[in-house]
Amino acid sequence: MFKIVKARDYDDMSRKAANIISAQVILKPDCVLGLATGSTPIGAYHQLIEWYKKGDVDFSQVSTYNLDEYRGLTHDDPQSYHFFMRDNFFDHINIDLANTHVPDGSNPDADAACSEYDKMVAEAGYPDLQLLGIGNNGHIGFNEPDDHFSKGTHCVDLTESTIKANSRLFEREEDVPRQAYTMGVQTIMYARMILVVANGAAKAQAVHDMCFGPVTPSCPASILQLHPNVVVVADTEALALCE
Ligand code: PGA
Numbered sequence: 001m002f003k004i005v006k007a008r009d010y011d012d013m014s015r016k017a018a019n020i021i022s023a024q025v026i027l028k029p030d031c032v033l034g035l036a037t038g039s040t041p042i043g044a045y046h047q048l049i050e051w052y053k054k055g056d057v058d059f060s061q062v063s064t065y066n067l068d069e070y071r072g073l074t075h076d077d078p079q080s081y082h083f084f085m086r087d088n089f090f091d092h093i094n095i096d097l098a099n100t101h102v103p104d105g106s107n108p109d110a111d112a113a114c115s116e117y118d119k120m121v122a123e124a125g126y127p128d129l130q131l132l133g134i135g136n137n138g139h140i141g142f143n144e145p146d147d148h149f150s151k152g153t154h155c156v157d158l159t160e161s162t163i164k165a166n167s168r169l170f171e172r173e174e175d176v177p178r179q180a181y182t183m184g185v186q187t188i189m190y191a192r193m194i195l196v197v198a199n200g201a202a203k204a205q206a207v208h209d210m211c212f213g214p215v216t217p218s219c220p221a222s223i224l225q226l227h228p229n230v231v232v233v234a235d236t237e238a239l240a241l242c243e
Helices: 010-027 042-054 081-088 110-123 160-169 185-189 201-212 220-226
Strands: 002-007 032-035 063-066 068-070 129-132 154-157 179-182 194-198 230-235
Touching: 002 010, 010 032, 010 042, 010 129, 010 194, 010 230, 042 081, 063 081, 068 081, 110 154, 110 179, 185 220, 194 201, 194 220, 201 220, 201 230
Parallel strands: 002 230, 032 063, 032 129, 129 194, 194 230
Antiparallel strands: 068 179, 154 179
């Protein structure tokens, strides 16, 4: 069962999501957060930075595990998710960078990079709270629509629709990496609480299918219907088909 929280717009969605994340950190200062990249969570990260600067939330004991990373990008590549996380969040709060983790896209050995990541997430005890965006095609992390649900961290070929959607952040579509390392759906499901954020009309179908469609790997987010503790914070446009 999902708890659906309706937000007025992007800013309202971001504040509500940030409130939930900051409550988690206040209740358990040494919590494990699963984090996401993409345009949707940026506002929540910026809100958390503001509250950190005001002294309202302390990240000194928090550790983080990101969902995914492009394969073949170095950590300092401005298009990498390593860079994104530092730029939008980690460099502006008091988190210990040694406690932040993102799959190692710079390791060309996919099996080693992925199994190492799975081991780290398992040893950390899995996230207390996993933040997720959702793709227009219902993907979570880079778990694309498929004929089966994935398990642990693995290397994926990105779909044309994801390459197209993400090309807005690159100079040219050809520059978008074709592969990524991503946490699997099973790993995501181990999180004790899942917070999905979505905004805009382009997400309306995916949000509807996630909440009310059949549980099927053709909409990877639909597996979340089987999770006991999911909160969806979405704006009116993203919830347009859920009325
Ligand atoms: P977006 O991506 O936040 O940039 O829309 C979400 C996702 O693809 O998971």
